[in-house]
């Protein structure tokens with residue numbers, strides 16, 4: 130094990146937080162890991178900006194200009210960047226909107242969808258600008274490792290992190306990885 134704590138940053142872009150929940154599924158192993166890791170920017174800490182970190186875990190694809198900004202910040206500050214889950218790797222479920230025109234998606238969601246009582250497309254300037262499509266994170270920045278699954282199982286996160294604690298490269302192969 131290293132004599133200093135591994136610093137980890139995580140974020141969810143266009144994702145459902147299921148990958149983060151799977152991370153928490155390590156349960157009691159998390160308590161052991163916490164002796165060797167610490168979190169920087171993450172939903173677990175509510176730190177707003179990514180500072181220099183050993184590893185960045187990215188959940189979700191890229192669907193807004195803000196997602197691009199966050200992803201680039203992670204790439205700048207994380208020595209190793211990992212695309213976690215199907216959404217980050219391929220765009221996943223959010224990328225289903227890529228089969229439709231963005232305007233049609235907005236109109237269906239906010240004007241013509243079932244149960245809408247005050248139809249209007251949100252246009253507050255504080256809202257992140259939607260991109261034309263949902264992109265895999267690898268289309269925007271260089272990714273070092275891909276952790277597949279929807280979500281990846283908790284043991285796959287361990288497989289990623291344990292070699293790092295020994296100062297070795299993560300081993301991202303084998304039966305703990307799955308692709309559904």
Ligand code: SF4
Pocket residue numbers: 143144145146147148188189213214215216217221222278279280281
């Ligand atoms: S890969 Fe699956 S669990 Fe992870 S953010 Fe996407 S939909 Fe959610």
